Amino acid sequence: MNQSKRYLDIVRDLRDMIRQENIRPGDRIPSERELAETLQVGRSTIREALRSLELLGLIETRRGEGTFLADHRNNMLVEVLSTFILQDNQSQKDVQETRQIHELAAIQTICNNKATSQMAVWEGFRIRLSDEENGFQREDFVRELMVLSGNRLSLKIWVILHQYSGNPYNGTVSTPEKERLLNILAAIGQQQTDKAVNEFKTWSDWLLKERLRDDS
Amino acid sequence: MNQSKRYLDIVRDLRDMIRQENIRPGDRIPSERELAETLQVGRSTIREALRSLELLGLIETRRGEGTFLADHRNNMLVEVLSTFILQDNQSQKDVQETRQIHELAAIQTICNNKATSQMAVWEGFRIRLSDEENGFQREDFVRELMVLSGNRLSLKIWVILHQYSGNPYNGTVSTPEKERLLNILAAIGQQQTDKAVNEFKTWSDWLLKERLRDDS
DNA sequence: TTTTGAAAGTGGTCTGACCACTCATATTGA
DNA sequence: TCAATATGAGTGGTCAGACCACTTTCAAAA
Numbered sequence: 001m002n003q004s005k006r007y008l009d010i011v012r013d014l015r016d017m018i019r020q021e022n023i024r025p026g027d028r029i030p031s032e033r034e035l036a037e038t039l040q041v042g043r044s045t046i047r048e049a050l051r052s053l054e055l056l057g058l059i060e061t062r063r064g065e066g067t068f069l070a071d072h073r074n075n076m077l078v079e080v081l082s083t084f085i086l087q088d089n090q091s092q093k094d095v096q097e098t099r100q101i102h103e104l105a106a107i108q109t110i111c112n113n114k115a116t117s118q119m120a121v122w123e124g125f126r127i128r129l130s131d132e133e134n135g136f137q138r139e140d141f142v143r144e145l146m147v148l149s150g151n152r153l154s155l156k157i158w159v160i161l162h163q164y165s166g167n168p169y170n171g172t173v174s175t176p177e178k179e180r181l182l183n184i185l186a187a188i189g190q191q192q193t194d195k196a197v198n199e200f201k202t203w204s205d206w207l208l209k210e211r212l213r214d215d216s
Numbered sequence: 217m218n219q220s221k222r223y224l225d226i227v228r229d230l231r232d233m234i235r236q237e238n239i240r241p242g243d244r245i246p247s248e249r250e251l252a253e254t255l256q257v258g259r260s261t262i263r264e265a266l267r268s269l270e271l272l273g274l275i276e277t278r279r280g281e282g283t284f285l286a287d288h289r290n291n292m293l294v295e296v297l298s299t300f301i302l303q304d305n306q307s308q309k310d311v312q313e314t315r316q317i318h319e320l321a322a323i324q325t326i327c328n329n330k331a332t333s334q335m336a337v338w339e340g341f342r343i344r345l346s347d348e349e350n351g352f353q354r355e356d357f358v359r360e361l362m363v364l365s366g367n368r369l370s371l372k373i374w375v376i377l378h379q380y381s382g383n384p385y386n387g388t389v390s391t392p393e394k395e396r397l398l399n400i401l402a403a404i405g406q407q408q409t410d411k412a413v414n415e416f417k418t419w420s421d422w423l424l425k426e427r428l429r430d431d432s
Numbered sequence: 433t434t435t436t437g438a439a440a441g442t443g444g445t446c447t448g449a450c451c452a453c454t455c456a457t458a459t460t461g462a
Numbered sequence: 463t464c465a466a467t468a469t470g471a472g473t474g475g476t477c478a479g480a481c482c483a484c485t486t487t488c489a490a491a492a
Binding site: 042 | 444445452
């Protein structure tokens with residue numbers, strides 16, 4: 001009777017359609033008008049369903065082209081949720097802490113895995129650090145850690161938190177920092193997990209303190 | 217130039233409005249027509265934004281009554297996402313991993329803090345575990361960990377991931393589990409951080425494996 | 433006083449109309 | 463012939479207006 005929320009049915013129908021026709025990420029799904037015709041509902045109802053799925057990052061729409069099943073690797077779910085979740089108390093401390101949680105977990109994962117701990121990219125960082133000329137971007141290093149940890153969700157969350165943190169790794173390393181970073185890189189290469197984690201934490205905490213001092 | 221997606225702006229506007237006017241969960245937000253008038257957009261655009269937020273479980277609409285800010289208990293989000301996203305093993309793995317990252321960080325924080333590690337609530341868990349009659353809900357324990365870690369952002373992320381994970385801690389502990397948990401509780405009480413973390417990880421991993429076996 | 437029912441307000445849906453944009457194709461110009 | 467251009471079909475983005483179904487309110491009727 002009161003089956004309110006027809007757009008929810010549409011969401012279901014879409015899911016089934018995607019399943020049945022084996023539509024894969026990146027593929028195009030029928031146009032809004034076509035779906036409205038097929039499912040016998042108004043176009044606005046179709047759009048409500050599609051917009052919902054879009055906000056969830058499940059589909060992607062391109063004006064003039066069509067609607068596509070999204071590669072959920074880049075979904076905005078986390079972003080949307082964060083903007084809502086972080087509304088009340090802008091507890092910067094929580095954000096910083098949580099960001100670091102993900103970073104430490106990443107470096108731990110990397111150390112515990114022989115393949116990732118021995119990657120050439122670390123040697124590359126070492127060289128760039130030793131090169132006096134070359135400005136070493138902190139963020140490149142940390143982002144590499146997050147990427148190589150292999151956890152895409154964690155990476156996505158980190159990116160958001162990193163932005164919220166006011167890009168704490170922005171800028172190039174100072175001379176006293178270089179030694180610290182070389183230590184971390186060495187620990188990674190030798191799979192000394194605890195040492196790498198601790199050194200990183202020390203560096204990260206120190207950096208944060210510096211930044212606070214600069215602001216005031 | 218024209219940034220498409222007006223409804224995304226609406227989402228932002230709504231967030232700001234909710235924040236500014238201090239609208240709390242359960243409170244009513246302006247009607248669709250009112251919002252359309254205020255924000256100078258068509259009602260259908262407003263609806264697209266609202267429907268998106270509804271699917272996320274952030275608002276709740278009742279025909280004839282209005283739209284309300286939701287309590288964060290809605291699990292439609294989980295249902296929809298699990299049917300769309302979680303088919304992918306890698307994603308599933310990422311979610312589980314990320315959830316555990318937050319849990320391990322929480323238990324570590326608790327152990328490192330004398331106040332939280334000595335709280336009476338742990339003694340309460342010990343008693344409940346020893347009591348044969350009393351069914352011990354795993355989830356109560358883990359949620360307590362997350363809450364007492366003091367990081368509200370981490371807690372909120374965890375709640376979401378926990379739902380995504382298919383409530384891995386659902387149910388009561390079996391007899392062989394009790395010893396494991398008692399060990400964890402003991403380690404917490406004695407502030408043996410590493411031990412607590414490792415024991416917890418072992419338990420969590422074991423639980424996950426059990427669950428996978430049950431499913432197949 | 434209690435009951436009833438009409439009115440106002442709200443979300444749910446549909447229709448039809450434009451607009452802005454993309455892309456494939458036809459047309460034009462060299 | 464070939465390249466540049468114009469055009470038209472198709473698509474998502476948005477709007478306005480119209481009903482419908484439902485809830486609440488409150489004044490009129492019993």
